[in-house]
Amino acid sequence: MIEGNEEYYEVQWKRYNETTLEPRDALLEDVPKMVNKFEKKNKIVLYDSKNKKKNKIAQNAKIVINMLLNILYILREKSETVVSKFG
Numbered sequence: 636m637i638e639g640n641e642e643y644y645e646v647q648w649k650r651y652n653e654t655t656l657e658p659r660d661a662l663l664e665d666v667p668k669m670v671n672k673f674e675k676k677n678k679i680v681l682y683d684s685k686n687k688k689k690n691k692i693a694q695n696a697k698i699v700i701n702m703l704l705n706i707l708y709i710l711r712e713k714s715e716t717v718v719s720k721f722g
Contacts, residue, residue: 637697642681644670645704 637643642659662670673679681693 637701642697644673 643656644659644662645654646657646662647654659670674681
C-alpha cells in the first residue's frame with residue numbers, strides 16, 4: 636500500500652490473527668532479509684527518484700497495486716460480514 640511517498644506492507648504476525656500495516660523502511664531496518672526475499676519472490680522493484688521515467692512507471696504500478704489491495708480489503712470485509720450473518 637502506498638500512502639504519500641511511503642510504502643507499507645500488510646504483515647501477518649505469528650500467533651496473531653489480525654494483520655497490521657507496517658512502513659517498508661521500518662521493516663527493512665528490523666527484518667531486511669525477509670523484505671528482500673518477499674520483494675524478490677514477488678518481483679517488486681522500487682526505483683529511486685534519480686531515474687524519472689522508471690520512477691513514473693513504478694509510481695503508476697504502485698497506484699494500481701494500492702487500488703487492488705483496497706479492493707481486496709473491501710471484498711474481505713464483505714465476506715466476513717456475510718459469514719457472520721449466516722455462519
